Amino acid sequence: MADAGPEETAPRRTPAAGGILQSADRALVALLTFSERRPEWGVSELARHHGWDKAVAQRLLTTLVARGFLVCDPATRRYRLGPSVSRLARVGEHSGVLPSLVRPTLAQLLRETGESVVLNVPNGSGYRCAAAVDGTGPIRYTAIVGALIPGHAGASGHAIFAHYPEAEIRQIFGATPLQRFNDNTITDFDALLECYAEVRRTGHSISHGQYDEAVAAIAAPVFQAGTVAASLTVIGPAHRITRATDRIVDLVVAGAAEATAAFGP
Structure with a gap:
């Protein structure tokens, strides 16, 4: 199984400079x-x-x-x-430090796609909406900050958990049957592992109605200190996301790289 996240390197040494202790x-x-x-x-x-x-x-x-x-x-x-x-x-989470760092990226993706943009963070066996901006137009997906979603259902969770060590993936998802939300939900553990391998290979995740049949989503992982910390997701009505998949993938991957840089070493 591929390594969990980018190659681990020593934290950058800060050169001697005025003001640094x-x-x-x-x-x-x-x-x-x-x-x-x-x-x-x-x-x-x-x-x-x-x-x-x-x-x-x-x-x-x-x-x-x-x-x-x-x-x-x-x-x-x-x-x-x-x-x-x-x-x-805990103080950092309650103060909204991470979401504040990526709000410019969320706003930029909204301008570029017109669709809702969400920053999700891992939460046990699922993921939690940490920040979101709603898409434009009368038909759009609205994310609720603080909402919890099962980790095996949808692109946002796949982009996060694909970068966990396999032993931890098995502990989280392999011990009990995976809940089915509709016919598109991945409920077979081996199929979930195959999905994760594809996410690691491509650097992004795409889902079509795995949690909500009416929506599609494209997500990419956000890293901090070489470990996956969140996923950045563009989500909206399935017909619009599907029609613009290639363009949105490029934008989401670039946005996730910006968020990774914002999160720091």
Whole structure:
């Protein structure tokens, strides 16, 4: 199975410049090294990864543990993200940081397509609408911010979960039967895996009425620090989306790349 998201690389080192506190910068770089693909690090591994002296890496990790940003397993002496990270993540989510970063992209896609544009974020086995702009015209799809949709139903979920590790996909979708919403819904787990492989191959997802028979959607993944963080979706009446599929695919993929850049390293 393909890797989950773009190739993992070390966070970019910030060159020495006026106004930058090197010790704080190194601590932030250390935190950004943790990812879903690499959730644990040892002192020696982290030091080698960044070319730091081992004693420096140890002091950084010890400081981050003291403030709750990391926890250390006393048996393995390996480090994981701690409760302070989760607290800041909740604050960021409630303050609408991520949606605010991509609102210009949503507005641009609306101008270019005339269709509704949605930013969806993963939420357990589904996805949640984090931000949306409604399409123009009397017939359009209206997304409800905060609405939850099952992850296996539609392009938005496919663009997100296709980039999860296969073991996690099996845990989320393979343990119980997939709910059918209509004849277009993917309810076979192997078919879902094939769909995900195609999403990874092409870089986008297209669905025709998998959740709501009247609509079609085109989505692309948005990444943050090499891990899928959201999907950007253009959605609308099936006949209009289908007629303009090729043009919308190009626009959505470009918009997702802009959103990825906005989310930062």
